[in-house]
Amino acid sequence: MIQDDVCFFRAWFEDYSKSYPAEDAEVAANLRYKREHSLRVRDYVLTIGQDLQLDTNHMFLAEVIGLLHDVGRFEQYAKYHTFKDHQSEDHAKLGLSVLERAKIFSGRVSDLEKEIILTAIKNHNQRVINENVSGDTLMFCRLIRDADKLDIFEQVISFYEDPLRTPHFAVERNHEGENYSSEIVQGILSGKQISYTSVKTSVDIKLIRLSWLLDLTFPIALAIAKRKQYLERLRAFIPVTVDTLKVFQYIEDQMNN
Numbered sequence: 002m003i004q005d006d007v008c009f010f011r012a013w014f015e016d017y018s019k020s021y022p023a024e025d026a027e028v029a030a031n032l033r034y035k036r037e038h039s040l041r042v043r044d045y046v047l048t049i050g051q052d053l054q055l056d057t058n059h060m061f062l063a064e065v066i067g068l069l070h071d072v073g074r075f076e077q078y079a080k081y082h083t084f085k086d087h088q089s090e091d092h093a094k095l096g097l098s099v100l101e102r103a104k105i106f107s108g109r110v111s112d113l114e115k116e117i118i119l120t121a122i123k124n125h126n127q128r129v130i131n132e133n134v135s136g137d138t139l140m141f142c143r144l145i146r147d148a149d150k151l152d153i154f155e156q157v158i159s160f161y162e163d164p165l166r167t168p169h170f171a172v173e174r175n176h177e178g179e180n181y182s183s184e185i186v187q188g189i190l191s192g193k194q195i196s197y198t199s200v201k202t203s204v205d206i207k208l209i210r211l212s213w214l215l216d217l218t219f220p221i222a223l224a225i226a227k228r229k230q231y232l233e234r235l236r237a238f239i240p241v242t243v244d245t246l247k248v249f250q251y252i253e254d255q256m257n258n
Contacts, residue, residue: 039067185208232252
């Protein structure tokens with residue numbers, strides 16, 4: 002892959018992400034948010050890549066993965082008016098379908114590069130990365146997952162802090178509940194990554210997001226999370242109980258180890 006190819010992918014993403022006109026204000030806003038999210042994730046990917054001192058070709062790959070990781074979200078939201086995969090389709094698989102139909106890789110990337118890009122997209126939203134992934138492909142999977150989480154943290158927490166800042170933002174509307182599931186607390190304290198299928202309350206979702214701090218791979222990603230105070234800012238919206246205090250302390254301890 003060369004610089005011209007990266008420029009092509011940038012232009013394609015711009016055109017594709019703007020190809021879903023919507024008269025409905027909520028749909029239009031969320032499609033715009035998702036486009037902006039993809040651009041920020043691309044920037045995070047490059048930040049992490051620079052810290053890892055990746056070579057030029059690896060940086061090109063990283064940027065393309067960052068841009069395209071959520072390409073399935075546009076069709077998903079336009080069709081279903083939700084970003085919840087369990088209520089629509091797995092957006093990573095939908096993204097692979099979009100890219101296959103568009104045939105944008107032909108003549109621009111090698112077979113190995115295409116496999117790395119598609120595998121990273123396929124695994125970016127999974128609870129854990131497929132155990133058969135290894136080598137550079139595994140590194141790129143971890144890289145996009147870290148970058149994605151960093152931006153999701155910022156956007157969700159910012160919404161909690163000031164809902165009017167991002168009207169129509171597709172996140173749980175009734176997020177001020179007090180109840181939570183003890184299974185999720187115990188799962189986090191045992192070091193597990195918890196599936197969204199376990200969610201029963203809005204606090205459950207916040208606890209799962211908080212546990213993402215334990216799944217950041219690269220030191221620079223953890224440093225960014227600490228600098229932006231994601232733990233402190235998110236815990237401000239979680240009720241304080243004996244259970245949640247244990248979760249807060251456990252995550253803080255793990256982040257500082």
